[in-house]
Amino acid sequence: MSMIATFLAGAIVAGFALAGLFFLKFWKRTRDELFLAFTGAFWLLGLGQALLTFADIPVEERSWLYLLRLAAFILILIAIWRKNSSRSGSARSDRDGGDFNRP
Numbered sequence: 001m002s003m004i005a006t007f008l009a010g011a012i013v014a015g016f017a018l019a020g021l022f023f024l025k026f027w028k029r030t031r032d033e034l035f036l037a038f039t040g041a042f043w044l045l046g047l048g049q050a051l052l053t054f055a056d057i058p059v060e061e062r063s064w065l066y067l068l069r070l071a072a073f074i075l076i077l078i079a080i081w082r083k084n085s086s087r088s089g090s091a092r093s094d095r096d097g098g099d100f101n102r103p
Contacts, residue, residue, distance in 0.1 A: 001056055009053040016046030037079030044072040 001009075020042035027035035048068035057063045 001053065006053060009049060013046045013050045013053070016042045016049065020046065032083075034079050034083050037075050041072040041075045044068050044075070048072070 020039045023035045023038040023042065026032070027039060045068070048065050051068075052060055052063075052065050055063075055065070057065065060066060
């Protein structure tokens with residue numbers, strides 16, 4: 001790998017780490033699981049990029065490191081699904097007035 005490619009890979013890893021810290025800051029403020037999932041996903045993406053750079057794998061789509069990227073996106077999808085499913089349950093009880101004992 002050329003020196004410029006290694007430098008750019010390091011910049012990408014730093015960007016993923018910084019994005020993870022950004023979402024971690026919001027998670028500490030709100031305690032919303034979605035922000036924590038984005039933190040983990042960006043750190044997984046950064047780890048995958050760092051390992052890809054150090055392992056010097058020529059075709060990344062065929063390596064086991066691709067599974068880290070897949071895990072990051074699955075983590076985001078699960079967090080979005082959980083956020084929407086918890087919101088739809090509370091919206092249903094709000095529409096009904098929230099009191100199930102009332103006729």
